[in-house]
Structure formats: structure tokens, C-alpha cells
Amino acid sequence: MKEESKPKVRFFTIDADESGQRIDNYLLKTLKGVPKSMIYRLLRKGEIRVNKKRTKPEYKIQAEDIVRVAPIRISEKSAPVSTQLNVVANLESQIIYEDEVLLVINKPSGMAVHGGSGVNFGVIEALRALRPQSKMLELVHRLDRDTSGCLVVAKKRSALRNLHEQLRKKNVQKFYQALVKGRWSPKLTKVTEGLRKNDLKSGERVVIVDNINGxxxxxxxxxxxxxxxxxxxxxxxxTGRTHQIRVHCQTKGHPIACDPKYGVEPFDEVMKEAGLKRLFLHAASIEFTHPRTEKRLKIEAPLDANLEKVLKRLKVSKNG
Structure with a gap:
């Protein structure tokens, strides 16, 4: 029994779909439970080699590369996820599209897309817990924690590269729905204020309008x-700046309902009385060219029950 638990040398052969990524990123995903600091130390000491040679963290692995990892103890505990199994299990019902290379989930409001900054786990960690047999699950893009709606996850590295390229070339169209304060003029069809991240004394990070340095x-x-x-x-x-829609709405005098960072209390109180329990910002649809079929694919995510109820309780304006 002791012999079986003793760490052994491990070898990984890189396939075509895994090629092109940095060795450190590959190892972080492959050697689950191994801290990032240990991976860098092993690389530095030559205990992780590619094709029998020492390598640096920035090396981009290629198809047919053989990665040798010296014996190390690997803890594959997933306790942070198991504490909220009901949330994890619920994600399965939120998958609105899936094929062999990607899936799209209707992300719930209040759930981060990934762990970090005080959050034990997010959507991507939860999906990996649901699909332990999946070799790869990676976020194609991000959504704010309080925003719900379409979130694309790649199941193949080739799909991830393809979709990232489409994002760079602005070939991906994302449409959101937001409930905002006041009467938005139909003539206000475009907002182009520059945006800059700003750290407050409290340590909170917000985005402000800055047309000079933003x-x-x-x-x-x-x-x-x-x-x-x-x-x-x-x-x-x-463009895809942090909190872009939220700040652009706010700067035009139409903050989004129940926005904890950029909202206004009197309006939020009225919306809460109508039953709103969260930020009213929803990624309603996403459209892109499918990485495999090369056909345009449009996926729509329905509003959750809370948002639908709120809209039904509001009085439609007589002026249209």
C-alpha cells in the first residue's frame, strides 16, 4: 500500500489541441492541487522538463512535446466546491447550448465566473467539478458577478483560440438587457465616454469616466x-471594458436598477418594492462564428423568473 502512494515520475504527451499555450498555464490545469509557486520552483530547478530539456514558464508547448514531471505529492482536494454542491448541481440545468467543442451557460446573478478575490469558486470551477472527465473547460470571456446571462466555455483549446481571435476582431456580438432609471430617449443610441479604473481609499475598485486618460x-x-x-x-x-454598460448608463443619468456600485438609492428602493432582488443587467444573447462548422451561431438566454416578475409589476408608460 505504501508503495502505491509514493509519488512517481509522470509523463504527458501534448496533443495538437493543447499546443500553443504556456507551459506554466498547462501545468496549473494538469497538476490539480499543486500551488503555482511550486510549479515555478520545479521549472526553475529543472524538475519539470520538455523533451528532456529544461524549460522556462513562458515556453509555449507544441504538439508531440513530452513533458516530464519529477515525483511530487499532489493534493486533488476539491473542498471549496463541495461546500455548495446544490449551487454546482443547479448549473447543469443552466446549460443552454452544448456541442463537442463548446458550451454556453445562462450564468446566474451573484455567481463569479471564477474563484479568487475572496470567492472560493466560480462557474468554471463548478463546471469542472460537474465534469471531472473533461480534459479542458476554459472561459472564453467574462461576466460581472452580478450580471446574468450568456457565458461561453470552450471544451477544446482550438475553439478557445478561435473564439479569442473573433473577440479581438469584434466578430462576436453580445446583446444585454438592462432596466434603467428614468425615460431613456430613443435618440440616445450611442455612448462613447472613455473609461478608467480607479481604486478608492477603501480599497474598492470602480470605473470612472475619463475622456483624457481613459x-x-x-x-x-x-x-x-x-x-x-x-x-x-x-x-x-x-468595446469590452470593465463595467462598461453600467458606467455608460450612469453617466447619462440612467443608472441600472439595483447596481451596488453605480446605482442611486431612491430608484433602487422603488425597484426593490417591485420585487427586484439583484442587478437588472442580463446578457440576453451572443452571436459568433462556430469554430468547427464556420456557420454563424446565435444563442439566447431567457431572463430569470425574478426579472420577469419585476417587469410584469411595472406600469407601461402611456407615452410609449
């Missing part, structure tokens, strides 16, 4: 429905 940003808008005191808008972010 990054160029553009969001296009269309009114879906006017309500008394609020408007449901469709938002199309041309």
Missing part, C-alpha cells in the same frame, strides 16, 4: 420598453 469605449443602445420611471434598454458593447 480607454476608448463605445456602447450602442436601443429602447425596448418605457415604463413609469424606468426604461428597459438593449445594450450592445462595441
Amino acid at each position: 480607454k476608448e469605449s463605445e456602447t450602442r443602445y436601443k429602447v425596448i420598453q418605457h415604463y413609469d420611471g424606468a426604461t428597459l434598454v438593449r445594450a450592445f458593447p462595441v
